Amino acid sequence: MDSIKPSALPTPNKSRLARTFAKVLHFRMATGAALVDGIQKVKSQDNVSEDLSVGKDEELENKVAMEALLAKLFASVSSVKAAYAQLQHAQSPYDADGIQAADQMVVSELMSLSELKQCYLKKQFDPSPETALLSAEIQELKSVVKTYEIMVKKFESQLRLKESELIFLREKLDEETKQNRQIEKRLNQSGQLHVLDNLHHSGLTTTHFTTVLRHTIKSIRSFVRLMVEEMKSNGLDIDAAANAIQPSGVYWKDDHKCFAFESYVCRQMFDAFNYPNFSLSYKSLPDKKPEQEHQLFFRQFMELKSLKPKEFLAQKPKSTFAKFCHVKYLRLVNPQLESSLFGNLSQRNMVSAGEFPNTTFFASFTEMAKRVWLLHCLAFSFEPEASIFQVSKGCRFSEVYMDSVADEAFLSPESDPQVAFTVVPGFRIQKTVIQCQVYLSPLHTNVSINDKGT
Structure with missing residues (x-):
């Protein structure tokens, strides 16, 4: 059913009623003047003049009667509109009594319109046009007000619905955000490495290493997002923190400052990557051949790959991986950062005591640590071992060794970007080079590659 539009509704105006009163007064004054003038003409004029005066009176009466009829017509139309609006309003929500009352009102007003039509055709005008005119104006105004009240109720109902x-x-x-986080969490868990379930040491290739590296980077970025969110929620100055990591850093976009935090996490987590077990309690046995040592790292990779960090740490709290988690957490989350994030050093104290805090933040850290550890074990499963490298600040961009994390550095044809800092280190596996990810700024110098870790 069509809706009543506010633009189609007549605007109630107090001056209309005033004009109606003025018309009635004008009619009465005109009639009275005509009567007085008629009496004078009886005394001073002949019968012809008297007939002309009577004709003017009749014409004025017919005019007023016609205006009264039109006023009643417009009043009935306004009543029909009001009844129609009420009928619409009663349909949603459904109101049977309201629909019946509105329907009866519509029928009644349509009958009134039919009666007005017959009165016009038969010249049957209201005997008291002044009163009819005022009554019609009042009825029309009431109908308009009623229509507006119904429209207000309708708009209020629509507002509540919206x-x-x-x-x-x-x-x-x-709900969708929570589901996305759960999906992201599952993607960052070990189940995504199921493609390596049937892997044997003899079939190890660089493709397997790049697969583990890709998941490691995802896990690092997930932890960085969590850390930055914690910093923001605790009112820490993100700009100041980014500048502390990369002093005088210039970024193409404001949100690129997240790469500074990512570079910091990678620098801490990959430090000493080129040493067996990150130089944590590893001694090469003289009676073992290099091939046996590579197989030992591969077995460690396969053992941890299918387990959750929490499960593995609970089973082997004194393992080298457990020590790795303790050392890296204490270096990555320094006392000032932890105090700013959590208001105390309780987690740090637990880690220092050899325990594992049962918190979301530490769980995210151990998931990231597990991925870095797996990548390390896989790197030492190769013959020769995979090595890590980064590029120094100010190096000229090289497509062979580097991949830019921000495309904005290449948008200007006149730009010759230089490395501002390494975000994610690169790797060499036999004759294969896996590019490091760098953030670029628009200057240049000579390439300098550091193979001693980050």
């Missing part, structure tokens, strides 16, 4: 829809969409957004 508010309910908004609440529903917000709840749905929250």
